[in-house]
Amino acid sequence: MSQALQAFQRETGTFLDGYRTEEGILRMHGTKKSKHQTKQAILIRIKKDAAKISRYRRLSNEVLSRKEAHKYDDESFKLTTQLLDWNPEFYTIWNYRRDILTNFKFLAVSDSEEKHHLLVKELQYILLKLKSFPKCYWIWNHRKWCLKQDCRADFSVEMHFIGQFFEVDPRNYHAWGYRQFIVQCMKDSMGLEGERPKIDYQEFKFTTKMINKNISNYSAFHNRSNLVGKLFDQSPNCTDINETDVNLQRYLSAFSGKSKKQVLELELNMFQNAIYTDPDDSSVWIYARWLFGDYFLDDLTFNEGVTLINKANKIIEELAELEKEDNRGIDNQWCLKTQLYLLKQLYKLYKAEDDSGVNYPEDDAREFDKMRNRLLELDLMRAQRYKNLSLDN
Amino acid sequence: MSLLIDKHVDYIKNLFRNPVYLEHWMAEHLKMNALYWGIGALFLMHHEDEFKKEDVVSFIMNCYDANCGGFGSAPRHDAHLLSTLSALQVLKLYDSLDALDKDKREKTIQFIVSLQLDDGSFEGDRFGEVDTRFVYTAIQSLAILETLEPKVVEPAVDFILQCQNFDGSFGIMPGAESHAAQAFTCIATLAICNALDRLPNKETLEWWLSDRQVANGGLNGRPEKLPDVCYSWWVLSCLGILQKLNYVDGEKLVQFIMNSQSDTGGISDRPGNECDVYHTYFGLAGLSLLGKYGLASIDPIYALPTAITKTIKKYPYK
Numbered sequence: 188m189s190q191a192l193q194a195f196q197r198e199t200g201t202f203l204d205g206y207r208t209e210e211g212i213l214r215m216h217g218t219k220k221s222k223h224q225t226k227q228a229i230l231i232r233i234k235k236d237a238a239k240i241s242r243y244r245r246l247s248n249e250v251l252s253r254k255e256a257h258k259y260d261d262e263s264f265k266l267t268t269q270l271l272d273w274n275p276e277f278y279t280i281w282n283y284r285r286d287i288l289t290n291f292k293f294l295a296v297s298d299s300e301e302k303h304h305l306l307v308k309e310l311q312y313i314l315l316k317l318k319s320f321p322k323c324y325w326i327w328n329h330r331k332w333c334l335k336q337d338c339r340a341d342f343s344v345e346m347h348f349i350g351q352f353f354e355v356d357p358r359n360y361h362a363w364g365y366r367q368f369i370v371q372c373m374k375d376s377m378g379l380e381g382e383r384p385k386i387d388y389q390e391f392k393f394t395t396k397m398i399n400k401n402i403s404n405y406s407a408f409h410n411r412s413n414l415v416g417k418l419f420d421q422s423p424n425c426t427d428i429n430e431t432d433v434n435l436q437r438y439l440s441a442f443s444g445k446s447k448k449q450v451l452e453l454e455l456n457m458f459q460n461a462i463y464t465d466p467d468d469s470s471v472w473i474y475a476r477w478l479f480g481d482y483f484l485d486d487l488t489f490n491e492g493v494t495l496i497n498k499a500n501k502i503i504e505e506l507a508e509l510e511k512e513d514n515r516g517i518d519n520q521w522c523l524k525t526q527l528y529l530l531k532q533l534y535k536l537y538k539a540e541d542d543s544g545v546n547y548p549e550d551d552a553r554e555f556d557k558m559r560n561r562l563l564e565l566d567l568m569r570a571q572r573y574k575n576l577s578l579d580n
Numbered sequence: 581m582s583l584l585i586d587k588h589v590d591y592i593k594n595l596f597r598n599p600v601y602l603e604h605w606m607a608e609h610l611k612m613n614a615l616y617w618g619i620g621a622l623f624l625m626h627h628e629d630e631f632k633k634e635d636v637v638s639f640i641m642n643c644y645d646a647n648c649g650g651f652g653s654a655p656r657h658d659a660h661l662l663s664t665l666s667a668l669q670v671l672k673l674y675d676s677l678d679a680l681d682k683d684k685r686e687k688t689i690q691f692i693v694s695l696q697l698d699d700g701s702f703e704g705d706r707f708g709e710v711d712t713r714f715v716y717t718a719i720q721s722l723a724i725l726e727t728l729e730p731k732v733v734e735p736a737v738d739f740i741l742q743c744q745n746f747d748g749s750f751g752i753m754p755g756a757e758s759h760a761a762q763a764f765t766c767i768a769t770l771a772i773c774n775a776l777d778r779l780p781n782k783e784t785l786e787w788w789l790s791d792r793q794v795a796n797g798g799l800n801g802r803p804e805k806l807p808d809v810c811y812s813w814w815v816l817s818c819l820g821i822l823q824k825l826n827y828v829d830g831e832k833l834v835q836f837i838m839n840s841q842s843d844t845g846g847i848s849d850r851p852g853n854e855c856d857v858y859h860t861y862f863g864l865a866g867l868s869l870l871g872k873y874g875l876a877s878i879d880p881i882y883a884l885p886t887a888i889t890k891t892i893k894k895y896p897y898k
């Protein structure tokens with residue numbers, strides 16, 4: 188805050204009459220620092236804002252008074268629109284708007300078709316607001332609420348709408364959460380249990396599409412991990428789903444046959460492509476930790492587990508060498524971290540076979556120590572976690 | 581570089597003076613939270629007496645909704661769990677919980693408990709939004725009021741555990757992507773409920789948390805995102821609760837926070853940006869957890885000074 192403004196406030200201010208966001212209560216993240224303001228510039232702005240403030244406060248008071256009087260009518264609804272156009276973060280006004288819908292607007296419709304039209308109009312308004320404020324919790328929540336009120340809701344329109352948001356920001360946390368909500372609505376609206384795995388499969392396909400588009404989409408990897416679990420649990424029937432892509436057909440048959448080994452093999456191909464596309468992007472590396480975690484390994488035989496871990500290790504090893512050449516002898520840390528983890532998981536497999544772990548290859552034990560020591564030198568910020576790490580713990 | 585305590589104190593005091601810009605009037609929905617961040621920051625800087633306790637308590641009680649028992653973010657604004665926790669935290673800071681008489685207190689408890697859903701989650705108000713933030717705000721509110729009960733705690737813990745993901749961390753609800761701020765609400769809830777021993781995949785979680793530190797020393801909230809001072813709290817508090825503070829480089833983080841300090845007071849989300857009270861508080865909170873600059877020590881579970889939280893009776897009650 189400028190010193191001129193501070194001085195101005197010391198002259199005029201009293202505690203708790205208001206609060207200021209010019210210095211910010213919670214500003215949009217990443218707001219660049221504005222230039223130093225002179226006292227004159229501040230006074231001009233204050234003068235300019237005065238008229239707006241008086242209009243804003245008059246409108247706020249009017250709407251809050253109507254709310255307190257439980258006034259539910261068209262005029263009040265219109266006023267909430269006006270106020271939310273000023274300030275979509277004013278959650279109390281969204282609440283009042285819902286109460287007007289419930290206690291007035293919905294009572295005036297003659298059937299579900301009319302109610303649907305009413306809510307479609309509301310969704311159009313919400314879309315407008317979300318385009319300007321794509322990270323405002325209250326607006327997203329209002330959209331969910333509207334969808335729940337409409338037994339004729341068109342979920343395909345919602346899926347299209349989410350797609351538009353992903354075009355702008357494929358990691359929008361709210362948009363992913365909203366997609367999860369719509370998928371659940373779609374499942375709930377289906378009569379047949381057997382239809383549900385189809386939706387999960389379509390969602391799995393969607394994560395594949397998003398990852399292929401941009402390997403750095405961790406949100407897509409996250410969703411993929413959930414969907415893989417669901418598809419194993421439900422084992423969808425292949426003949427119900429018309430899949431033309433050969434690679435996806437393989438996934439589908441692995442899910443339907445509940446073969447974690449096959450899925451892991453297929454995911455290993457995806458993993459290989461991803462790490463070669465951008466070896467420094469953490470998304471797929473974190474995902475790999477799950478691929479070679481207990482969820483998959485517990486279902487594999489000892490030999491299958493050992494083979495797949497060694498295969499993964501070899502893939503990483505090859506990349507690690509290329510990376511080292513490209514980066515003047517400096518190791519890629521994600522390669523090292525993941526190899527370290529794989530060697531530890533391998534030890535766990537040997538230990539499960541024979542409690543002493545005596546058959547664990549000595550070469551692997553040596554590699555583990557070597558990599559751990561290398562990371563201790565390279566990844567200084569996280570040195571302590573490598574100190575805490577051993578094959579045994 | 582030194583911590584500009586006097587400037588930060590002035591900065592916070594000025595936040596609550598006469599509003600003059602339109603923006604000031606448009607942020608009333610955050611006023612109660614801002615009060616917690618601002619006063620919390622003053623307490624961390626040992627400037628507890630900058631505001632008159634009676635003024636603050638009277639403002640808070642003006643936000644009490646006598647119909648439902650919750651607190652709104654400003655007078656006439658609807659009650660919500662988020663503003664209710666902030667109100668109780670500030671009352672606790674000023675040792676003024678008795679501003680709520682027996683009836684009001686009972687109503688507040690009712691307000692909170694009635695928002696718990698069958699699966700153990702909480703909605704923020706009667707309109708159905710579910711978020712792990714609301715479990716935390718509800719549970720900490722009840723903890724401050726020392727009225728936690730197994731019938732509320734156990735389903736809440738079950739719900740939180742369902743929110744753990746493949747990477748060991750937590751999202752806004754079951755199935756939602758991990759996010760460091762949500763991780764804090766979940767792990768701290770488990771800590772308040774004395775249920776940390778039920779947390780699986782600790783090592784994976786600890787690695788995910790420590791991988792939030794990026795090359796410039798700052799912490800991000802999700803993989804491949806930019807660092808932000810507020811995660812100095814959300815990530816660091818989790819590591820603090822798990823007793824793994826040394827899984828990130830504290831000195832580098834201190835540098836990042838200090839580079840985000842404005843020479844006219846306040847801390848921003850990252851170096852060179854505009855300050856706000858939210859980042860000022862969580863920047864200071866991070867520095868406090870790292871034991872820097874003689875700041876009052878902060879409790880990673882409650883996000884309140886430890887001098888205050890040690891007076892809260894801990895669950896399960898004997």
